[in-house]
Amino acid sequence: MAYERKFKIGKPILEVNNISLAFGGVKAITDTSFNVLEHEVRAIIGPNGAGKSSMLNCINGIYKPQQGTVSFRGQVVPNITPNIMAQMGLSRTFQNLALFKRMSVLDNILVGRKLHTKTNFLEVALQLPKVKKEEKLNRERSEEIISFLEIEDIKDTPVGKLPYGLQKKVELGRALATDSSIILLDEPMAGMNVEEKRDMCRFILKVNDELGTTMVLIEHDMGVVMDISDRVVVLDYGKVIGDGTPEEIMANQKVIDAYLGVEH
Amino acid sequence: MKPIFMTYTKKDLINLAVCMVLSVLIIPTFIKTEYWYTSILIPWLCLALATIGQQIVMGYTGQLALGAAGFMAAGAFAMFNLILRVPDLGFVGSLIVSGLIAAAFGILFGLPSLKVRGIYLMVATLASQFFIIWMIDKFGWFKNYDSSGIITAQDIVILGKPFTTPLAMYFVCLAVTTILTLLAMNMARGSTGRNWMAVRDMDIAAESMGVSLLRTKVQAFAISAFYCGVAGALFAFCYLKSLEPVAFDIKLSFKILFMCILGGLGTINGAFIGAAFILLFPVLLNAIGNNVFHGAIDATIISSIEQVIFGLLMIIFMIYEPLGMAKLWENLKQSIRSKLSSSGIKGIKSPVLKK
Numbered sequence: 085m086a087y088e089r090k091f092k093i094g095k096p097i098l099e100v101n102n103i104s105l106a107f108g109g110v111k112a113i114t115d116t117s118f119n120v121l122e123h124e125v126r127a128i129i130g131p132n133g134a135g136k137s138s139m140l141n142c143i144n145g146i147y148k149p150q151q152g153t154v155s156f157r158g159q160v161v162p163n164i165t166p167n168i169m170a171q172m173g174l175s176r177t178f179q180n181l182a183l184f185k186r187m188s189v190l191d192n193i194l195v196g197r198k199l200h201t202k203t204n205f206l207e208v209a210l211q212l213p214k215v216k217k218e219e220k221l222n223r224e225r226s227e228e229i230i231s232f233l234e235i236e237d238i239k240d241t242p243v244g245k246l247p248y249g250l251q252k253k254v255e256l257g258r259a260l261a262t263d264s265s266i267i268l269l270d271e272p273m274a275g276m277n278v279e280e281k282r283d284m285c286r287f288i289l290k291v292n293d294e295l296g297t298t299m300v301l302i303e304h305d306m307g308v309v310m311d312i313s314d315r316v317v318v319l320d321y322g323k324v325i326g327d328g329t330p331e332e333i334m335a336n337q338k339v340i341d342a343y344l345g346v347e348h
Numbered sequence: 349m350k351p352i353f354m355t356y357t358k359k360d361l362i363n364l365a366v367c368m369v370l371s372v373l374i375i376p377t378f379i380k381t382e383y384w385y386t387s388i389l390i391p392w393l394c395l396a397l398a399t400i401g402q403q404i405v406m407g408y409t410g411q412l413a414l415g416a417a418g419f420m421a422a423g424a425f426a427m428f429n430l431i432l433r434v435p436d437l438g439f440v441g442s443l444i445v446s447g448l449i450a451a452a453f454g455i456l457f458g459l460p461s462l463k464v465r466g467i468y469l470m471v472a473t474l475a476s477q478f479f480i481i482w483m484i485d486k487f488g489w490f491k492n493y494d495s496s497g498i499i500t501a502q503d504i505v506i507l508g509k510p511f512t513t514p515l516a517m518y519f520v521c522l523a524v525t526t527i528l529t530l531l532a533m534n535m536a537r538g539s540t541g542r543n544w545m546a547v548r549d550m551d552i553a554a555e556s557m558g559v560s561l562l563r564t565k566v567q568a569f570a571i572s573a574f575y576c577g578v579a580g581a582l583f584a585f586c587y588l589k590s591l592e593p594v595a596f597d598i599k600l601s602f603k604i605l606f607m608c609i610l611g612g613l614g615t616i617n618g619a620f621i622g623a624a625f626i627l628l629f630p631v632l633l634n635a636i637g638n639n640v641f642h643g644a645i646d647a648t649i650i651s652s653i654e655q656v657i658f659g660l661l662m663i664i665f666m667i668y669e670p671l672g673m674a675k676l677w678e679n680l681k682q683s684i685r686s687k688l689s690s691s692g693i694k695g696i697k698s699p700v701l702k703k
Contacts, residue, residue: 170556170558175556182552205540210534211534
């Protein structure tokens with residue numbers, strides 16, 4: 085590509101080391117390792133049930149893998165919880181939408197500013213000057229994100245009333261509001277039409293380009309994946325069967341077999 | 349709408365002004381009957397305050413808790429003992445400390461919310477109801493070893509001035525309720541309330557955004573219990589004028605729960621509407637029974653009918669307007685506004701429909 089990246093792809097920011105996860109007797113992930121480099125767009129692909137979402141849930145601390153570790157900026161994170169990962173600068177969206185349905189779009193995005201809110205409930209109750217100052221800054225940042233995502237006209241609507249595509253956008257906005265250095269996107273384009281998908285791709289690339297945010301995304305649309313990602317990791321039955329640039333992946337026989345099936 | 353003062357919009361300030369004028373000037377000038385103060389306005393304010401507490405934990409944080417009356421009892425008996433044993437604290441000081449004592453119980457009984465949810469949490473929080481009442485009954489110290497079981501509440505004295513007339517007590521309740529309502533509104537609209545609602549709507553996403561479930565839930569339980577504690581103290585000192593654990597039984601907890609649901613979960617003004625409805629409804633039914641049927645219907649039947657209508661209303665509300673009377677009120681205002689504009693009273697043209 086001809087254009088110069090503002091944020092050069094750097095050292096590994098996130099490393100997954102030998103993770104194994106089982107639910108009872110069912111093995112979801114077996115001894116999986118891969119890494120994510122700073123400022124890159126990394127895609128995780130694989131057939132249904134390959135363990136992609138489970139992988140994100142392990143990275144984010146929702147699931148506790150039986151084996152293996154997750155390192156963030158070279159340091160193994162002990163006792164991963166979603167909260168600790170958020171504090172380290174990792175945010176995410178969810179496959180089946182996990183928005184705060186009864187809250188407005190603006191409020192949803194403002195919750196993303198939680199880690200930039202230092203005042204306690206007593207100060208909020210008394211509306212001390214520093215609360216107002218902080219609230220103003222958080223609101224400004226949220227409004228910025230809202231106009232970036234082009235959803236100004238729905239910002240006061242309760243999220244539960246919005247159509248699916250817009251909800252996906254709001255969820256991306258909420259993840260952006262955290263100002264995290266890495267964002268995990270679990271099927272950000274599922275159920276979207278071509279136009280919405282194109283929009284979403286544009287936002288993902290723009291965020292990556294302008295803010296240098298590292299993006300890890302799970303996606304089924306091969307065209308999209310090959311277009312926007314720097315590197316792709318392919319999971320099948322909980323194992324890594326391919327890892328490399330989109331070109332390498334497309335030429336990988338194991339990947340082709342996994343997707344197209346193979347005669348035994 | 350843009351806030352013009354602190355976080356309040358122009359509409360909020362107008363509402364506040366109307367409420368204040370109504371409660372401080374108009375009610376005391378026009379209502380002279382003691383009955384209204386002692387039997388309706390004072391319990392209304394106290395129970396509305398407790399309902400705000402219930403709202404915080406249930407309406408905003410989404411934790412199904414049932415034990416508001418237990419925390420009210422904790423607040424009431426803490427108040428009695430503080431005035432008795434630490435007179436230097438004064439009325440206001442004692443009120444705050446009794447709220448804090450109730451909050452400590454709130455933290456203790458809020459801890460199960462970290463592990464259980466829904467109906468199971470409701471059962472777990474019932475423990476607070478029974479434990480606190482049992483504790484007060486069991487240890488005579490809390491009742492100052494009074495054998496009669498009913499203790500008279502001390503007179504309210506603030507800065508050396510006695511507040512013993514119904515009107516004075518009404519003002520005490522009004523002042524406390526107003527301040528605490530404003531604080532609750534600030535919290536509910538600010539970052540604190542957003543954290544509560546995030547935990548209510550989708551806890552796993554909230555946690556992924558850095559909202560600590562432990563802190564948020566325990567905080568909500570503590571603040572809720574604080575409100576209930578203060579409400580309980582006022583309830584005992586201004587309304588009952590006596591202290592007995594039986595007054596804070598499970599029935600009162602249910603009453604507060606109903607006020608919360610009928611008023612509208614997750615609204616502060618709903619607490620006032622719900623409390624007013626549940627308090628005034630029996631009065632209204634009684635009045636209808638006496639005036640329309642001229643005593644032809646027995647009082648016991650009326651009170652039974654009351655229960656039936658109550659139950660029916662709860663069911664109807666849950667089906668047709670789960671957001672409660674606060675939402676109903678909003679809808680009513682909305683429809684009046686649109687009617688006014690469509691009939692051209694305000695000169696606003698209704699949108700032209702395409703054929």
